[in-house]
Amino acid sequence: MIINATEFKMRVGKYLKLAEKEEIIITKNGKEVAKLVPINKQGTPNADFLYGLMRNYPNKDISPRQIREERIGKYENPN
Template sequence: MIVNATEFKMRVGKYLKMAEKEEIIITKNGKEVAKIVPIKKQGTPNADFLYGFMENYPNKEVTIKQIRGERIRKYESSY
Protein backbone atom coordinates (compact mmCIF):
# COMPACT_ATOMS: atom_id res chain seq x y z
CA MET A 1 0.00 0.00 0.00
CA ILE A 2 1.20 3.52 -0.75
CA VAL A 3 0.22 6.38 1.54
CA ASN A 4 1.37 10.00 1.77
CA ALA A 5 3.17 11.26 4.88
CA THR A 6 0.29 13.46 6.05
CA GLU A 7 -2.20 10.60 5.89
CA PHE A 8 0.28 8.30 7.64
CA LYS A 9 0.81 10.79 10.48
CA MET A 10 -2.93 11.26 11.00
CA ARG A 11 -3.66 7.52 11.14
CA VAL A 12 -0.38 5.95 12.22
CA GLY A 13 -2.09 3.27 14.34
CA LYS A 14 -4.16 2.06 11.41
CA TYR A 15 -1.12 1.78 9.15
CA LEU A 16 1.00 0.05 11.78
CA LYS A 17 -1.74 -2.56 12.13
CA MET A 18 -1.82 -2.98 8.35
CA ALA A 19 1.98 -3.30 8.31
CA GLU A 20 1.67 -6.54 10.28
CA LYS A 21 0.45 -8.14 7.04
CA GLU A 22 1.70 -6.01 4.15
CA GLU A 23 4.29 -3.44 3.17
CA ILE A 24 3.41 0.23 3.59
CA ILE A 25 5.26 2.74 1.39
CA ILE A 26 5.21 6.34 2.60
CA THR A 27 5.54 9.20 0.13
CA LYS A 28 6.37 12.85 0.64
CA ASN A 29 5.80 15.38 -2.13
CA GLY A 30 5.09 12.51 -4.50
CA LYS A 31 8.39 10.68 -3.83
CA GLU A 32 8.77 7.40 -1.95
CA VAL A 33 10.71 8.09 1.25
CA ALA A 34 10.12 5.11 3.55
CA LYS A 35 8.84 1.56 3.66
CA ILE A 36 7.38 -0.29 6.64
CA VAL A 37 7.54 -4.07 6.34
CA PRO A 38 6.20 -6.89 8.50
CA ILE A 39 8.70 -8.45 10.91
CA LYS A 40 9.39 -12.17 10.68
CA LYS A 41 9.23 -13.70 14.13
CA GLN A 42 11.83 -16.47 13.64
CA GLY A 43 14.94 -17.09 11.57
CA THR A 44 15.99 -15.20 8.50
CA PRO A 45 13.40 -14.49 5.82
CA ASN A 46 15.41 -16.10 3.02
CA ALA A 47 16.06 -19.31 4.92
CA ASP A 48 12.45 -19.52 6.11
CA PHE A 49 11.23 -19.01 2.56
CA LEU A 50 13.44 -21.66 1.00
CA TYR A 51 13.57 -24.27 3.71
CA GLY A 52 10.02 -23.87 4.93
CA PHE A 53 8.97 -25.94 1.94
CA MET A 54 11.58 -28.59 2.59
CA GLU A 55 10.32 -30.22 5.77
CA ASN A 56 11.54 -33.65 4.65
CA TYR A 57 15.15 -32.48 4.27
CA PRO A 58 16.59 -32.07 7.79
CA ASN A 59 20.17 -31.45 6.63
CA LYS A 60 19.06 -28.55 4.39
CA GLU A 61 21.47 -29.61 1.62
CA VAL A 62 19.03 -29.37 -1.26
CA THR A 63 19.08 -28.23 -4.86
CA ILE A 64 16.95 -25.63 -6.61
CA LYS A 65 15.25 -28.46 -8.52
CA GLN A 66 14.22 -30.15 -5.25
CA ILE A 67 12.87 -26.88 -3.86
CA ARG A 68 10.79 -26.23 -7.00
CA GLY A 69 9.44 -29.79 -6.98
CA GLU A 70 8.48 -29.55 -3.31
CA ARG A 71 6.71 -26.22 -3.86
CA ILE A 72 4.77 -27.55 -6.85
CA ARG A 73 3.66 -30.65 -4.90
CA LYS A 74 2.49 -28.43 -2.03
CA TYR A 75 0.22 -26.42 -4.33
CA GLU A 76 -1.03 -29.45 -6.26
CA SER A 77 -2.12 -31.18 -3.06
CA SER A 78 -4.26 -28.18 -2.02
CA TYR A 79 -6.70 -28.68 -4.93
Protein backbone atom coordinates (compact mmCIF):
# COMPACT_ATOMS: atom_id res chain seq x y z
CA MET A 1 0.00 0.00 0.00
CA ILE A 2 1.24 3.49 -0.84
CA ILE A 3 0.01 6.58 1.01
CA ASN A 4 1.15 10.18 1.23
CA ALA A 5 2.57 11.74 4.39
CA THR A 6 -0.50 13.90 5.01
CA GLU A 7 -2.79 10.87 4.93
CA PHE A 8 -0.44 9.01 7.26
CA LYS A 9 -0.37 11.90 9.76
CA MET A 10 -4.17 12.17 9.77
CA ARG A 11 -4.74 8.44 10.33
CA VAL A 12 -1.54 7.17 11.95
CA GLY A 13 -3.38 4.68 14.18
CA LYS A 14 -5.12 3.07 11.22
CA TYR A 15 -1.87 2.66 9.30
CA LEU A 16 0.04 1.31 12.29
CA LYS A 17 -2.65 -1.36 12.61
CA LEU A 18 -2.43 -2.16 8.89
CA ALA A 19 1.37 -2.30 9.13
CA GLU A 20 1.03 -5.33 11.39
CA LYS A 21 -0.03 -7.30 8.32
CA GLU A 22 1.36 -5.53 5.25
CA GLU A 23 4.01 -3.10 4.05
CA ILE A 24 3.05 0.55 3.81
CA ILE A 25 5.11 2.97 1.76
CA ILE A 26 4.83 6.65 2.68
CA THR A 27 5.43 9.32 0.06
CA LYS A 28 6.14 13.02 0.33
CA ASN A 29 5.82 15.26 -2.72
CA GLY A 30 5.45 12.13 -4.84
CA LYS A 31 8.69 10.52 -3.64
CA GLU A 32 8.93 7.44 -1.45
CA VAL A 33 10.42 8.45 1.90
CA ALA A 34 9.59 5.67 4.35
CA LYS A 35 8.31 2.12 4.61
CA LEU A 36 6.44 0.53 7.50
CA VAL A 37 6.82 -3.23 7.59
CA PRO A 38 5.42 -5.90 9.89
CA ILE A 39 7.80 -7.04 12.62
CA ASN A 40 9.05 -10.55 12.00
CA LYS A 41 8.04 -12.41 15.14
CA GLN A 42 9.79 -15.68 14.24
CA GLY A 43 13.19 -14.17 13.48
CA THR A 44 14.38 -16.84 11.08
CA PRO A 45 14.01 -14.99 7.76
CA ASN A 46 16.36 -12.26 8.99
CA ALA A 47 18.87 -14.87 10.13
CA ASP A 48 18.58 -16.64 6.78
CA PHE A 49 19.14 -13.31 5.03
CA LEU A 50 22.29 -12.60 7.06
CA TYR A 51 23.58 -16.11 6.43
CA GLY A 52 23.12 -15.53 2.70
CA LEU A 53 25.03 -12.26 2.93
CA MET A 54 27.91 -13.90 4.76
CA ARG A 55 28.03 -16.86 2.39
CA ASN A 56 28.33 -14.58 -0.66
CA TYR A 57 30.57 -11.93 0.91
CA PRO A 58 34.04 -11.92 -0.69
CA ASN A 59 35.94 -11.50 2.61
CA LYS A 60 35.08 -14.58 4.70
CA ASP A 61 37.06 -13.32 7.72
CA ILE A 62 34.73 -10.38 8.38
CA SER A 63 32.04 -10.38 11.07
CA PRO A 64 28.37 -9.47 10.51
CA ARG A 65 28.97 -6.36 12.64
CA GLN A 66 31.79 -5.23 10.36
CA ILE A 67 29.57 -5.77 7.31
CA ARG A 68 26.84 -3.68 8.95
CA GLU A 69 29.27 -0.87 9.79
CA GLU A 70 30.63 -0.94 6.25
CA ARG A 71 27.13 -0.73 4.76
CA ILE A 72 26.05 2.09 7.10
CA GLY A 73 29.30 3.93 6.38
CA LYS A 74 28.39 4.11 2.70
CA TYR A 75 25.33 6.21 3.61
CA GLU A 76 26.99 8.33 6.28
CA ASN A 77 30.05 9.12 4.15
CA PRO A 78 28.98 8.84 0.49
CA ASN A 79 32.27 10.29 -0.84
